[in-house]
Amino acid sequence: MRVLVTGADGFAGRHLCALLRASGDEVVEAHGPRAEGMNSNALNFDIADEAAVRAAVEKARPEGVIHLAGFASVARSHGNPARVFAVNTQGTVNLLIALREAAPKTRVLLISSGEVYGPVTEGTRAEETLPPVPLSPYAASKIAAELAGEQFFRSYGLPVVLARPFNHLGEGQDPTFVVPSFAAQLRAIAQGKASPVLRTGNLDAIRDFSHVKDVVAAYRLLLTAGVPGQTYNVCSGTARSIRAVLEEMLALSGVAARIELDPARLRPSEIPSLVGSPDKLRALGWQPKSSVTEALREVLGPGLRAAPGAPSHKP
Structure with missing residues (x-):
């Protein structure tokens, strides 16, 4: 599969691209604009720039997309909510619009976050049906991006799958x-x-901590086997x-x-x-x-x- 990975220059993105290539997939890396020149084969653009996103999708011609690009720090999101929503929410909408217009059959995995659940009662595990209670601009922006993905699936048939990763660790x-x-x-x-x-x-x-290699393995599985319109926790439990x-x-x-x-x-x-509860993911x-x-x-x-x-x- 030809896979476009946004945020490929990030922590999980680097591990994901290595896994995809080792699995025989063709990878098109999309990096942020500040990474320009670091990888001559990568696409460099600002996910918040609608025209740039459209041009990148047209150039990549993907069969699958894993959308990792975004503002990733929960703590720092409190200091710049406008930028967080511009990148995490509007950036996701830009990508969905470009795919709907240029590659409407492309399978899409949107990476959200377990942070959207907010506080979970100690001793219990959040299941995907638990209503979100965002406590940061980061979490709120991710919920808004999820809603956009669900709407594009319901209204236009874009095959969007949602992943909610919890904390993950590893090199880099x-x-x-x-x-x-x-x-x-x-x-x-x-x-x-x-x-x-x-x-x-x-x-x-x-x-809830996991090794980043297990998390990106879940992403690849969800891209191919996840049910469009469904949400999956990526966590250890x-x-x-x-x-x-x-x-x-x-x-x-x-x-x-x-x-x-x-x-x-x-x-x-x-x-x-x-x-979180990983039961739904484990069922795959x-x-x-x-x-x-x-x-x-x-x-x-x-x-x-x-x-x-x-x-x-x-x-």
Whole structure:
């Protein structure tokens, strides 16, 4: 299949393109305008520019599209809601319009987010039928983009499938996200570039983590086997506190550090617990193959891996 991947230069996008190529698919990478020149074979455009999106779709002639491009930071979305909606919502609408006009039979996977559910009662898992309760511009923009995808499916027959990924980890994630932020601090401490103090936000929040390789494998499956008009969670179904993840990183790295709350790292509207149900995705045959521990080792990197069996270093 000839697949157009928007946001191909992002964290999940890079892993996804590698998987698609390894699976025999032809990949057309679409990067943001700031990435121009980094990959001579990629299409470079602003997803919020309707004419540019139309031109890219006409050039790519895709049989399938996985739409990853977007404003990805929940925390930073509070500071620039207008840009978040321009990219995440209007950008999605631009893509849907271009596909309807230039490639109406193209299968489309729109990547939303588990953040749209808002707070989920601790001990329970969000199913796709749970009404959304967005608590950030990021989550609200994703819900609006989902609605656009559903409308284009119902009104025009565009085969749109929706994915709601929860937290995913692995090599190459931006250090502004919580786990790579911990890793960067641990690395600086281990190298003697920082005092042994690890600054964090809310460690009591409970999240659902997966390895990025399992997440992108789910994307490929949903592009080909997902039912148009349907929504699928992409998650592990396992609850982990941020504190537990950090403690595992400390043990894996062998670094000792004192943990200190940094008020600047707290979100304006924190979600105490957010865990999803993967049952609908598993019914399509998806099974995770990589562990969160493997993902944490990749995030830490080769310079921060304690020897197997090494004792934990508690802060």
